[in-house]
Amino acid sequence: MTPATWLSGDGDVHLRIWIDGVVFDYKATVVAARNLLHDWGRKRWYSIELIRDAVEDVEPLRRLPCERLYQGP
Numbered sequence: 001m002t003p004a005t006w007l008s009g010d011g012d013v014h015l016r017i018w019i020d021g022v023v024f025d026y027k028a029t030v031v032a033a034r035n036l037l038h039d040w041g042r043k044r045w046y047s048i049e050l051i052r053d054a055v056e057d058v059e060p061l062r063r064l065p066c067e068r069l070y071q072g073p
Contacts (some may be wrong), residue, residue, distance in 0.1 A: 010029070010030055010031075011029070012027045012029055013027065013028060013029075013030065013033045013050060013051075014050070014051035014053070014061065015027070015048060015049070015050065015064060016037070017046060017047070017048055017049075018046060018047040018048075018052055019023070019046045025051075025061055025062075026061055026064065026065075027061040027062070027063060027064070027072065028064035028067050028070070031070070031071055031072060032064060032068075032070035033050070033070075035050055035070040035072055036048070036064070037071050047057070
């Protein structure tokens with residue numbers, strides 16, 4: 001399954017971001033996640049996973065920090 005397939009539609013997705021071996025779990029809107037992945041594609045200094053579990057099925061996740069910056073105009 002490609003990120004484009006996962007990020008079609010609307011709502012929230014579960015993102016897992018790995019920075020230097022430390023994991024951070026967040027929820028973000030589909031639009032913000034799509035734009036974050038686009039930005040990540042330019043310089044991959046960290047890793048991102050799209051978690052298949054529904055956001056509602058896991059413990060309460062924090063919103064992606066500065067998520068509104070990835071919402072676009």
